Amino acid sequence: MKFYDGAAPNPRRVRIFLAEKGVEVPTERLDIPKNEARSPAFLKKNSLGAVPVLELDDGTIITESVAICRYFEELYPDPPLFGADAVERAKVEMWNRRIEIEIMTNIGAVALHTFDFFKDRVMQVPAYAEAQRETSMKKLAWLDGELADGRPYLTGDRFSVADITGMTASMIAGFVGIEIPEELSNLRRWDDRLRSRPSWDA
Ligand SMILES: N[C@@H](CCC(=O)N[C@@H](CS)C(=O)NCC(=O)O)C(=O)O
Structure with a gap:
């Protein structure tokens, strides 16, 4: 392969x-x-x-x-990164889609509609990028609320591919200068936890 x-x-x-x-x-x-x-x-x-x-x-x-x-x-089923039982698998699917659709797509649009690199790849609308930047901040606040119960990872105690999608979104956020506001402490805690994993540097 x-x-x-x-x-x-x-x-x-x-x-x-x-x-x-x-x-x-x-x-x-x-x-x-x-x-x-x-x-x-x-x-x-x-x-x-x-x-x-x-x-x-x-x-x-x-x-x-x-x-x-x-x-x-x-x-390679171990460690399971798509969930270990029916409920976990459904939650991983749910959270992976939520992070892709609600977080990554919005943040990614800021890059797509502003970076020179994408100018021949998409029809750029800078105003759309600005709107998506604002939307992204609202979505980050939403995610902070979701994590307010203190769970370590999106689906609970187990790290999953949904968190990996979150790591990717966090990386794109860095490219476009979107920082997690200080007051979103639940989100910051989760983001710090992901950044401390050795795989962050992969
Ligand atoms: N939905 C696809 C997206 C793949 C994608 O957009 N790849 C980008 C890099 S992040 C790419 O290869 N772009 C090549 C190009 O723009 O020339 C996936 O999840 O794999």
Whole structure:
């Protein structure tokens, strides 16, 4: 198998996941700014021109960071990062989607609509970026409220792929200068906990 990687948030989700599992996979790192993920050869692997991509020995291609993580979860079930029973699995799915949709997409839009890097990739609307920056602050306050019960991780006591999505959102927030306000102490506590994991540097 080969893992097509890149210096960017979504491939990093898979890198963190693999680090948490203690698994090493043959990897090729594409140079995203040099458009290597959009080369004709790579578009045959992923028609969306993006990493991460996992290519299996029989030629099967898996794209989408969470789908790749799910595949590795099947191969290496310990420690469980998608939940250990029916309720946990549902909560992981719930929280992963909540973090992607409510947090990461909003923060990501700030980057997409302002960074020069994306100007040929999306139709940029700077006013939309500003609106999303404001929305992001409201969503962070919402998440702080959710974490007010003091649980260490999104789904409870167990770290999961939903927290990994949170780590990625936190990284993107850093790129666009969104900081967690001092008063959102529950969120800060969770973010500090994630940053202290060795996999943060994956
Ligand atoms: N939904 C996809 C998103 C993949 C994606 O957007 N990848 C970006 C890096 S974070 C990419 O490879 N971009 C290549 C380019 O813009 O040329 C996932 O979760 O894997």
